[in-house]
Amino acid sequence: MIDIYGVLGEMSSAKYSDVRLVRQEVIEVAFRGDSADIFKNKSERVACRAVSKGYGVASANLQDASSLKELARLALKQAEMCDAKIELLPLKAEKGEKIFPVKKEFEVDKVIEFLKNISGEIKYSLGNFYSRAEIVASYSFTDYHFVSSEGADIVERFPLVDIFLYAVARGLSEGFASKSIGGRGGFEIVEAPNWYEIVEDLTTRAVESTQAGVLSRGAATKFNVVLDNEGAGALAHEIAHMLEADIYQEKNFHKLDLSEPLGLVDNPSLENGYGSFNWDDEGVRGRPKILLSERGLQLLHTRLTAKEGDEPGNAHGIFHMPRPLMSNVYIQPRDWRVEEIFEETRFGIYTRGIVRAESTVSGGRIEISPEMGYLVERGVAKQPIKNLRITEEIKKIISSIDAVGKDVRLRPNIEKGFPISEGGPHIRILNIHCI
Numbered sequence: 001m002i003d004i005y006g007v008l009g010e011m012s013s014a015k016y017s018d019v020r021l022v023r024q025e026v027i028e029v030a031f032r033g034d035s036a037d038i039f040k041n042k043s044e045r046v047a048c049r050a051v052s053k054g055y056g057v058a059s060a061n062l063q064d065a066s067s068l069k070e071l072a073r074l075a076l077k078q079a080e081m082c083d084a085k086i087e088l089l090p091l092k093a094e095k096g097e098k099i100f101p102v103k104k105e106f107e108v109d110k111v112i113e114f115l116k117n118i119s120g121e122i123k124y125s126l127g128n129f130y131s132r133a134e135i136v137a138s139y140s141f142t143d144y145h146f147v148s149s150e151g152a153d154i155v156e157r158f159p160l161v162d163i164f165l166y167a168v169a170r171g172l173s174e175g176f177a178s179k180s181i182g183g184r185g186g187f188e189i190v191e192a193p194n195w196y197e198i199v200e201d202l203t204t205r206a207v208e209s210t211q212a213g214v215l216s217r218g219a220a221t222k223f224n225v226v227l228d229n230e231g232a233g234a235l236a237h238e239i240a241h242m243l244e245a246d247i248y249q250e251k252n253f254h255k256l257d258l259s260e261p262l263g264l265v266d267n268p269s270l271e272n273g274y275g276s277f278n279w280d281d282e283g284v285r286g287r288p289k290i291l292l293s294e295r296g297l298q299l300l301h302t303r304l305t306a307k308e309g310d311e312p313g314n315a316h317g318i319f320h321m322p323r324p325l326m327s328n329v330y331i332q333p334r335d336w337r338v339e340e341i342f343e344e345t346r347f348g349i350y351t352r353g354i355v356r357a358e359s360t361v362s363g364g365r366i367e368i369s370p371e372m373g374y375l376v377e378r379g380v381a382k383q384p385i386k387n388l389r390i391t392e393e394i395k396k397i398i399s400s401i402d403a404v405g406k407d408v409r410l411r412p413n414i415e416k417g418f419p420i421s422e423g424g425p426h427i428r429i430l431n432i433h434c435i
Contacts, residue, residue, distance in 0.1 A: 002068065007048065008147055010072035014050040014079060016088055018148035018283065019072065020318055021046050029108060030136045031115035033123070038108060047318050048075035054082020055304075059319040089306040093151040094285055098278035100158040102186035106139040110187065118195060122167050125203040129169040129210065137163045137190060152283040160419055161189040162274065162412045165198075167206045175209030175386075177202050177353060177371060182412030182421070183272040205352055209372050212384035215434065224348035224376075225390060225429045226341055229409040231370055232331050232424030234357035235397070237413070238366045239264055240326040241359050242394060243291050243298075245305035252364040253297055257399045263332035264292035266300065266314065273328040274412035275420035281322045282315040289313075291329075292398070300324040316418045325415060331424030334404035338426045341403045343379045349434055350374045350381045351388065359394070367391040373434075392432045403428035 004019050011017035021044075028039040044062040048071050049055070056079030058071050115135045122133045143157045162182030169175045179202050183189045227235060242252055268277050268286030277286050282303050289311065291298050299305075302315035302324050315322035342350075353371030360366075373388040374381035410423030 002046075002062075004145060004147055007046070007068045007072045008149060010069045011048065011050045011076045011149070014052050014076055014149065015086075016051040016149055017072075017076070018049050018146065018152070019046065020144055020146045022318065023143045025141045027106060027108065027139045028136065029111045029115065029138075030134070031112065031119050032134050033119055033132060036112050036116075045319070046071065048072040050076045050079040051086050051088065052076065052079035052082075054079055054084040055086050055321045056080070056082065057320055086304065088303040089308070089310065089312055091284060091303065091312070093148065094279060094283055095151075095153045097155040098157070100184045102159045104187040104191070106159075106161065106187050111137050111190070114190065118165070118199065121195070121199045122165070122203060125199055126167065126169055126206065129171055129207050131168040131170040131174065133168070134166045135163065137161070139186070146279070146283050148283055154279050154283055156278055158184055158277070159186055160274065161185060161187070163190050165202060167202050169203070169206035169210050171207065171210030173210050175206050175212065177205035177209060180411050180413075182274040182419075184274065184276050185272055189272070205372060208384045209386060212372055212386035214387050215385060221433055221435065222431045223434050224345055225432055225434065226345055226348060226350045226376065227368075227427050227429070228350070228352050229407065229423055229425065230354045230411055231351045231368060232427050233411055233422035234354045234368050235366065235427075236264055236329045236331050236424050237326065237415075237420075237422040238357050238359040238368075239394065239398070240266060240291060240300065240329045242361055242364075243300055244324045245299040245301045245310075246323055247361050248299055249361055249364070252361070252394050254395075256395055258294050258401075261294055261334065262292065262398065262401055262404065263290055264329070265289070265332055266291055266326050266329045268313070268327035270328040270421075273410070273421055275327040275329075275418075277327065280313050280315040281318050282312065284313045284315065286313045286327060287311070300326060316416070325418060326420050326422075328410060328421045330408060330410055330422065331404065331427065333406045333408045333425045336403045336405045336426075338405050338407055341405060341426055341428050342376065342381070344403070345376050345379055345428060347378075348376045348428075349385070349388070350376050351390070364394050365391060366394050366397060389435050390432060391435065397429055397432060400430045400432060401427055402430050
């Protein structure tokens with residue numbers, strides 16, 4: 001039995017200290033048509049953190065930690081070696097336990113059989129276009145105990161499941177499409193979606209991408225763009241990045257003008273959300289935040305970045321100094337039907353899926369690369385386009401959103417090693433740069 005309180009006591013001279021014991025089990029099953037791979041791992045780690053002259057962290061695998069009390073003294077030593085002013089926003093210490101339920105166990109044999117069936121459906125649906133398919137399902141169960149010198153004492157146990165699909169089609173050229181699903185729970189997360197619709201959409205996009213061309217160099221460089229749920233999620237993700245308190249630059253949002261009511265939400269308490277948590281990595285209870293709306297901005301904070309009047313609760317980082325990060329971030333739905341958005345888009349581009357999205361805080365720009373785009377003519381998505389990039393200043397993008405749909409969907413993602421989710425409804429952005 002590990003005396004976690006005794007370990008904490010070794011850092012009693014610090015202004016603040018905490019200890020976290022983390023146990024985790026991971027199972028990954030991959031089905032690639034002609035092979036099935038399984039990876040299993042169990043780990044036990046402990047992290048000791050102290051605040052003195054600076055912020056000190058020492059961590060180790062339990063089997064490698066000959067003395068946990070010595071590990072605590074090492075964290076304190078690191079904190080005393082630094083020369084920085086560290087202030088934590090005062091908060092009432094949390095106590096409690098939260099257990100996220102597993103309704104169906106993640107049984108490897110059943111998972112392999114399930115993935116095999118889905119792979120077969122993809123192959124059948126692609127027919128002569130079939131080249132290859134890959135499906136990877138992952139499960140993790142995390143159990144941690146956190147105590148602090150302020151009196152916090154919390155336990156959280158949560159399962160996490162995700163599944164990633166990748167289909168490759170071969171026609172005039174090679175095309176691809178992907179899809180990811182995930183959430184807090186067990187095998188029920190994998191079973192819940194309508195897989196007939198998912199496979200049909202995945203394979204249709206893969207085939208259409210074999211027929212895709214590129215934007216003509218003589219074409220207009222600015223278009224009205226309709227982003228699907230994944231594109232809207234990527235946009236939400238990148239805007240949230242710019243609202244992380246430790247890197248936030250006010251110039252990127254100065255005199256922001258919203259042409260359409262827009263709400264950007266970060267919600268760690270979303271039921272079954274892939275990025276959900278009860279307490280963040282500083283032991284602060286997570287709560288929903290409206291990061292952006294017509295009423296103004298709210299930043300993502302930790303106790304290190306927050307000042308009086310700010311709301312922390314977005315700290316991520318156990319084995320290093322925590323920093324602010326999103327949880328489940330999404331654009332709130334409005335009253336537009338998807339059909340209405342297209343009906344009023346006489347000419348433009350419709351994007352599907354996401355390959356990459358990134359933001360440049362110093363330059364205030366966002367770039368989104370969808371898996372594929374379609375030219376929209378008279379409200380109908382027609383010619384498929386590949387190698388498309390949307391790049392524009394963040395203020396221009398936000399202020400040019402003029403239609404927000406009803407149909408919110410979220411997808412799982414990993415950001416700096418932490419599970420998050422991102423999403424939103426279909427949205428339309430007017431007159432932005434596409435290349």
